[in-house]
Amino acid sequence: MGSPPSASLKQNNLIFLVFIMILFFCSMPDKANLCSNQSSVNPSVVPYKSSSNISSLETLQLDGYFSFDHIDYAAKDFGNRYHFLPLAVLHPKSVSDISNTIKHIFKMGSPSKLTVAARGHSHSLQGQAQAHQGIVINMESLQGPEMQIHTGELPYVDASGGDLWINILHETLKHGLAPKSWTDYLHLTVGGTLSNAGISGQAFKHGPQINNIYQLEVVTGKGEVVTCTEKQNAELFYSVLGGLGQFGIITRARISLEPAPKMVKWIRVLYDEFSKFSNDQERLISSKDSFDYIEGLVIINRTGLLNNWRSSFNPKDPLQASRFISEGKTLYCLEIAKYFSPDESDIMNQVRLAQRTLQNTS
Ligand SMILES: Cc1cc2nc3c(=O)[nH]c(=O)nc-3n(C[C@H](O)[C@H](O)[C@H](O)COP(=O)(O)OP(=O)(O)OC[C@H]3O[C@@H](n4cnc5c(N)ncnc54)[C@H](O)[C@@H]3O)c2cc1C
Incomplete structure (x- = not known):
């Protein structure tokens, strides 16, 4: 008796999948x-x-x-x-x-x-x-062409694949602009983070850095210099972004910008219970127009929270970081920020209110 059609279809699919995987792995050395x-x-x-x-x-x-x-x-x-x-x-x-x-x-x-x-x-x-x-x-x-900033309705910067993000920040700030999505640490290159993803506290709002790229110039494995966007040479564009350096060398990237915030209110809230921490984080991320930066960290409190460069709390902090003296205990920290202009005083009231609510739950 033959196998039922769905079983033989599954078997065929499996053989096909194995075949494709063998082909893929055999072709890797050349491709890569x-x-x-x-x-x-x-x-x-x-x-x-x-x-x-x-x-x-x-x-x-x-x-x-x-x-x-x-x-x-x-x-x-x-x-x-x-x-x-x-x-x-x-x-x-x-x-x-x-x-x-x-x-x-x-x-x-x-x-x-x-x-x-x-x-x-x-x-x-x-x-x-x-x-x-x-x-x-x-x-x-890699030198030149020089970083070029385009202002206007959809501002962007054209930067070299070897430029450091910290230099992009300094240059774009001269025009009151800044990239939308960042990594925490900025002494990383454009090509290096775009080959991964580039994730920080803005990713919940704008996506990782690779979601904020309009155009790339790439040197392919054959040495051709190709311009790609989500419409032009799209396969190369999406392969190179997050491609761990395996699909081409990024020599230039067009990075989208937004007006740089004039002021930022930075708040950190500590938790000793994971469920409270993750509930608050999810609530903030899903509520519209809440904060501009939301990031969660896990701190293993081995050396004391105060004066620890990783947690960057110090005894002058208004919150009671010392309350969390807990040798070796795992703590959770929500780091959040709100961007505002000096004239938006009502925003500060909203921030204070949110801060008080979070502190009551932590
Ligand atoms: C202290 C520290 C803090 C970090 N913080 C964050 C963070 O907040 N968020 C985050 O997302 N990541 C973070 N990272 C990880 C970091 O983003 C990645 O390791 C990134 O790849 C490093 O960039 P780099 O310029 O050093 O790249 P490299 O380490 O030099 O290269 C990384 C990969 O990218 C490839 N590559 C480099 N340049 C190009 C190019 N021009 N074209 C194509 N491929 C290229 C390389 O071949 C390699 O495969 C951090 C790392 C450290 C050490």
Whole structure:
């Protein structure tokens, strides 16, 4: 007796799925030749230097340059667990330096075994921005075209993939503008966070940073320089955003801006019960026009809450942080902010009211 149609359909689907997965995994090395992921490589292996690869790279005419020596720093990241020494570091001065290098490596083909990884500020953790015996592209040395700010109804900034967010903040503030979505820490590059997501307390309102990009310029795995948006070369656009550096090198991004807040009221509320903390957080996130920034943190109170740089509470705080002396206990903190202009005094009354309500529940 044959299997029922739904069972055989399921079986066919399963075979098809397995087949697609095999195809996908087989095609990964070629697709991801742009960036290495070297999970099987032993970091303690002493690297060899392929002289033919070096001499081949030295023939390239560049605005910037390659370093072949003293490049140990490119084998480090914030996690400090993976150390893959590259063959060379490219310090590009122009987008064509990146494009010409990748074109050259693509033409050399697989015998060269060269992989490429873009390196932003190297604040990722698992060797993501490293390339074992490959080429690391030091994105922070990419110079120009200069950051350009467009004011108007839909303001935006065109910034390099190697620009730090802190510099974008300083430049856009000169025009009274600022990006809508941030990370907490701003010494990270545009390309680095857009390859992940870029999440902070504004994400509940505007989405992560990758939701606030109008346009990208990308150097593909073949070395082509391609402009992409959600309508033009959309597949590349959505692959590169959040693509962990595997689908192309972001050389330029058009980032949406909004008027920068003139003043901000910053409030932190501590909880020792998770359910109260998460109820308040959900309530604030779902209520319309509540706050402009909402972020929750978990604090393991090992060293004392006061004067701890992570919690940044100090004895002068009006709230009773000392009430939470709780050696080793897990605490929860809601960090919220309201943007306002000095003339909006009623907003401050609303904030005080909300603060009192939250403190009563915590
Ligand atoms: C102290 C600290 C605070 C942090 N805070 C936050 C936070 O609040 N919110 C948050 O979301 N994340 C946060 N992160 C994580 C951080 O956003 C990511 O690790 C981010 O990738 C780091 O950016 P980077 O410039 O250092 O990138 P790198 O670590 O250099 O690179 C990360 C990845 O992006 C790729 N890449 C880099 N540049 C490009 C480019 N131009 N084109 C294509 N691919 C590229 C790399 O190849 C690599 O795969 C934090 C990390 C640290 C260490």
